[in-house]
Amino acid sequence: MLPDMTGKYSLEVKGTACTSVQISQHYNIPPPPDATTMSVEVLPEYDSSHKTPKVTLRLILQYNGKETSTNMVILDIALLSGFIPDPQSMKNLEVAQLVDRVEHKNGHVVVYLKELMKAVPVNLSLVLQQQIPVQNLKPAVIALYDYYQPTDRAEREYTVANQA
Structure with a gap:
């Protein structure tokens, strides 16, 4: 293991054998602040009163650009670790307006x-x-973007509070 510090590292190997080297870099880049014509707000509500704890994501999507409407828009909801979408909720979403x-x-x-x-x-x-219960749950990202102009996007992180 390398020390937990930034810097330059090098590896020198001599000999006549087969070897393998693996380098892994992990980082988390927070979403940039919105400078877009779209916005997405998320209000997560954690409910542990059921046999299976649930999180309801209440989403508010809005467009405030120059045109009267957008092209097709994609809402990409990354799921929190250990969570899956509720099947009935998915069916309700499929028949929602727009x-x-x-x-x-x-x-x-x-x-x-x-x-x-x-x-x-x-x-x-x-x-x-x-x-699956997950300790130290990290936030997930919800992205909203124009299908034909993916640079026109808005992102929000969400997580759950009060998780047991």
């Missing part, structure tokens, strides 16, 4: 919205079930 389709893959729920209208907030919700 939602074209919903996918669950690779620890994300991806919602395709037909458009966002200028200054008209869209309220969605998604219930997550805790499948």
